[in-house]
Amino acid sequence: MGKKELKVSLFLAWRSLKRGSRSSALLTILIIGMCFTNMIFLPALFSGIGQGITKQIVDYEIGNVLVSPQSGNQYVTDLDATLDLINGMPGVERATPHFSKGATLKYRQRILGASIRAIRPTDEKYISPLYSKIIAGSYLGEGDTGEIIIGKTVAGDSSVREEDEFQASLGGVRVGDSVTIEYGNGFTRDYRVKGIYETGWNSADSTGYVTWTDMEQVEGKTLDKADYITVKVKPGYSEKFVKDMLQSYGVSPRVQTTADLLSKGMGRVLQSFAIINMVSLIVSIIITTIVLFIVITIKTINSRKQIGIMKAIGVDKEVIMHNYGFQVIILAVFGILLGAAITSILAVYMTYNPIVTPEWSATLYLTPMDLLMNSLILFAAAIVAGYVPAYQVSREDIQTAMRA
Amino acid sequence: MIRTTDLRKVYQMGDVQVKALDGIDLTIDKGEFVGIMGPSGSGKSTLLHMLGLLDQPTDGQIWLDGVAVNKLTDYEKTMFRLYKLGYVFQDYALVPELTVSENVSLPAMLRLDRNEEEIARSTTEILERIGIADRCCHLQKELSGGQQQRVAIARAIVNKPDILFADEPCANLDTENSRMVLGLFREINDEMNQTIVMVSHEEWHKEYFHRIIKLRDGKIIDYGK
Numbered sequence: 001m002g003k004k005e006l007k008v009s010l011f012l013a014w015r016s017l018k019r020g021s022r023s024s025a026l027l028t029i030l031i032i033g034m035c036f037t038n039m040i041f042l043p044a045l046f047s048g049i050g051q052g053i054t055k056q057i058v059d060y061e062i063g064n065v066l067v068s069p070q071s072g073n074q075y076v077t078d079l080d081a082t083l084d085l086i087n088g089m090p091g092v093e094r095a096t097p098h099f100s101k102g103a104t105l106k107y108r109q110r111i112l113g114a115s116i117r118a119i120r121p122t123d124e125k126y127i128s129p130l131y132s133k134i135i136a137g138s139y140l141g142e143g144d145t146g147e148i149i150i151g152k153t154v155a156g157d158s159s160v161r162e163e164d165e166f167q168a169s170l171g172g173v174r175v176g177d178s179v180t181i182e183y184g185n186g187f188t189r190d191y192r193v194k195g196i197y198e199t200g201w202n203s204a205d206s207t208g209y210v211t212w213t214d215m216e217q218v219e220g221k222t223l224d225k226a227d228y229i230t231v232k233v234k235p236g237y238s239e240k241f242v243k244d245m246l247q248s249y250g251v252s253p254r255v256q257t258t259a260d261l262l263s264k265g266m267g268r269v270l271q272s273f274a275i276i277n278m279v280s281l282i283v284s285i286i287i288t289t290i291v292l293f294i295v296i297t298i299k300t301i302n303s304r305k306q307i308g309i310m311k312a313i314g315v316d317k318e319v320i321m322h323n324y325g326f327q328v329i330i331l332a333v334f335g336i337l338l339g340a341a342i343t344s345i346l347a348v349y350m351t352y353n354p355i356v357t358p359e360w361s362a363t364l365y366l367t368p369m370d371l372l373m374n375s376l377i378l379f380a381a382a383i384v385a386g387y388v389p390a391y392q393v394s395r396e397d398i399q400t401a402m403r404a
Numbered sequence: 405m406i407r408t409t410d411l412r413k414v415y416q417m418g419d420v421q422v423k424a425l426d427g428i429d430l431t432i433d434k435g436e437f438v439g440i441m442g443p444s445g446s447g448k449s450t451l452l453h454m455l456g457l458l459d460q461p462t463d464g465q466i467w468l469d470g471v472a473v474n475k476l477t478d479y480e481k482t483m484f485r486l487y488k489l490g491y492v493f494q495d496y497a498l499v500p501e502l503t504v505s506e507n508v509s510l511p512a513m514l515r516l517d518r519n520e521e522e523i524a525r526s527t528t529e530i531l532e533r534i535g536i537a538d539r540c541c542h543l544q545k546e547l548s549g550g551q552q553q554r555v556a557i558a559r560a561i562v563n564k565p566d567i568l569f570a571d572e573p574c575a576n577l578d579t580e581n582s583r584m585v586l587g588l589f590r591e592i593n594d595e596m597n598q599t600i601v602m603v604s605h606e607e608w609h610k611e612y613f614h615r616i617i618k619l620r621d622g623k624i625i626d627y628g629k
Contacts, residue, residue: 008513012499019501019543309497312458313511313559314486316479398458 005319012319013326025331028295032335032382035288037342040366040374043277044343047365048350050270056201056360058258063127063230064239066261067095067246068254075099075225082251086229089245091237094126097226099215105154105208106180107170110162114154116181116208118215118223127232130197130204137175137195145214148179149195151205167206181208187218200361281374285381292385296328300393307393308401321387321394328386335382336375343371405567405599406432406455411464413450413622424450426622428464434566435597437589438628439604439613446619448603449571455601456489456569457481469566486514490560490568494575496552498544498559505531505540508558515563530558534588550581557588561598568592570602574609586612 017025058064067086069076076082079097086095099118104111121140125131131139140149156169173179175193182188191210199205216223233242239257246255262270300307307320347364354361393401411428414421424447432438440448453459454466457473466473469488476484490511491497498507505527512523531537534554544552553573560568570589574582590612592598602613610616618626 002516004516005514008510011513012501015499015501015506306497306499309493310499310510311482312456312485312491312493312497314482314489314563315510315514316482319514399453402458 001318001322005316006322008315009319009322010326012323013330016323017327017330024299028292028331029334029338031291031295032288032332032378033338033342035284035291036336036339036374036378037346039281039284039288039378040339040343040370041346041364042280044347044364044366044370045355045362046273046277047370048354049360049362050273051365052354052362053269053360054258054262056199056204057262059128060130060199060201060204061230062228062256062258062261063096064233064258065231065242065246066256066258067229067231067252068256069228070252070254075227076229076252077225079224079226079229083229085249086231086246086251089242089249091234091242091245093232093234094123095229095231096120096123096127097212097229099212099223099226100207101215101218102184103208104182105170106182107173107177110156110169110171112154112168112170114206114208116148116183116210116215118212119209120212127230130199130209133197133199134195135198137193139195140209140211142211143213144194144211145217146189146191147194147214148181148191148208148210149197150179150193150208152196152198153202153205154208155193155196183218185218187220189218200356281377285377288378289381289385292328292332292382293389296324296386297389299327300324300389304393304396304401305403307396308398308403311398312402317394321390324390324394325383325387328382328390329379332379332382332386336378339378340371340375405434405436405469406430406601407467408455409465411451411454411466412462413447413454413459414462423622425454425461425464428622428624430617430624430627432599432601434599435593437593437600437602437612437614439602439609439616440619441604441610441616442619442625444605445621447622448605448619450622451619452569452571452601452603455567456491457485458491486511487563488566490563490565492553492556492560492568492570492573494572496544496549496556496576498552498555500544503541503543504536504547504555507544507555508562511559512562526562527558530562534558548581549577550584553577553581553585554588557585557592561592561596564596566599568598568600570600572603572605574604574606582606582609 067076083095083097086092096119100115103114103116105114122142135152140147150173153167154169155173156165156171158172162171170179173193175196177193178190179193180188180190212223231242233239239259243255243257247253310320311317343364343366347366350363354363408428408430411425413425414423428451440451442448454461461474473481473484499510502510508530509523509527512518512526528537531540534557536551536554539547539551547555573585577585586609589600589602593600615628616626617624617628
């Protein structure tokens with residue numbers, strides 16, 4: 001097969017698409033585009049969910065690196081010295097402690113069990129975007145006592161009846177309202193609601209935050225211990241580097257990066273997503289291959305007489321086969337471009353309008369590599385689906401083809 | 405130019421064997437305009453397809469320009485058709501997505517001994533010769549039946565073939581267009597000394613042929629000389 005023959009094949013293919021049935025060509029491009037979208041949408045959505053969950057865990061739970069109590073201990077002790085040590089290490093942006101206590105919240109006739117988390121508001125700003133998620137009122141100040149910020153889920157909605165609530169709440173608390181909190185140790189205090197936040201992360205939205213100073217009053221002593229310390233890593237440093245530094249300084253033997261923690265709990269979820277993605281991809285490829293096979297088979301069957309005539313006037317069967325092959329390649333390229341455009345538009349749209357559920361919010365997580373890999377897979381499937389019928393019909397003898 | 409010996413073609417129709425050609429021996433010289441005539445089912449088109457390498461005989465030999473063509477491979481036959489033979493079919497057989505000039509150029513485009521300049525020149529010359537140069541950029545659907553057949557003739561002779569085969573080229577044309585096509589064949593035959601073998605069943609076409617080979621039941625009943 002020489003250059004000249006390939007050139008003629010391409011010439012015939014392009015003319016056939018340009019001057020043949022436009023609706024047939026557009027329909028085929030649309031089918032390929034939809035197949036591409038189908039191939040990429042579900043995996044990208046799952047990746048988006050995974051990325052969203054990971055980000056929320058990092059933002060509202062563990063930071064980049066989590067320092068947990070030593071084995072057998074309930075708390076990280078000698079807190080101030082430990083924080084000074086961690087904050088002085090290379091690669092550490094800021095370390096901040098969390099201390100949670102179970103409590104019962106009372107507002108009018110509503111009673112709700114929730115966890116109250118003590119934070120150091122200024123330091124927390126380095127770790128978590130919680131301060132930017134306030135939807136009413138304001139964030140906590142460093143020395144605030146008797147004031148609390150609560151999640152939207154805890155605050156509730158006064159227009160929703162208690163029995164209709166998806167998740168129990170205080171039934172419509174507003175900023176400035178007074179909420180009575182009874183801690184597990186029996187300490188009870190009336191708090192003024194300073195702010196209401198909405199993070200989209202259910203665990204955070206079902207919590208209340210008070211200052212470290214306030215919690216010291218609850219505990220009745222200086223709080224030199226924490227449930228754990230979250231550490232934010234400076235840009236340019238890896239979580240692994242900071243983990244190794246913390247361990248080498250003997251901060252705690254239980255230091256875990258986000259990746260360590262996700263590989264356990266979230267790892268299984270992400271692994272399940274990966275399996276579903278693979279199944280979805282295989283099904284999409286099979287559907288695409290069959291659809292293209294049918295389209296090209298119909299096209300070649302309808303052109304059998306013409307194929308016979310072309311062979312009769314001296315057009316080699318390889319030229320005829322590549323003619324249809326090139327048609328599929330051109331259709332596949334346009335179909336893939338259409339599919340990439342659709343998925344990119346969807347990705348941009350969902351960035352601004354994510355799918356939000358009580359547990360997570362999802363965007364389409366697409367990387368150039370995802371687009372490239374799926375394009376190559378679909379392209380390969382299209383070539384197989386196009387060349388098989390083209391090969392078969394190009395080998396038919398002239399008389400049989402011409403009588404078709 | 406064309407010679408066959410004991411050419412046979414047998415079709416198997418279920419349990420019945422149909423002898424489409426039954427021992428054809430013929431010779432056609434260079435520059436002859438030969439008509440193959442006979443009633444329906446006499447084997448006219450089958451003979452033309454055998455001579456034109458469009459079908460494989462069951463038995464017998466065919467020599468075209470001294471080459472024993474039934475010994476050629478499939479690819480060699482394709483190249484033989486491309487370089488040595490030209491065809492005109494009764495239903496024009498143009499590629500609908502190509503313009504007139506593209507249809508005419510197509511066989512020339514595949515020849516290794518033609519460059520783009522030569523292809524363009526020979527296409528223009530032929531279109532002018534058959535009087536359809538003004539329709540060169542039109543598609544098949546924009547042409548009348550007579551115009552389409554003229555394009556098919558142009559395509560058949562663009563490579564200056566040794567033999568031109570025509571399978572009932574006037575079957576779909578009215579008398580006026582049929583006379584035009586037959587006149588064109590005669591002109592090509594006279595001016596280019598082009599060997600033409602044409603199948604026809606119209607008695608009035610006889611006046612255009614140098615010689616008529618008559619077939620009946622797969623056998624030659626009149627050799628014309």
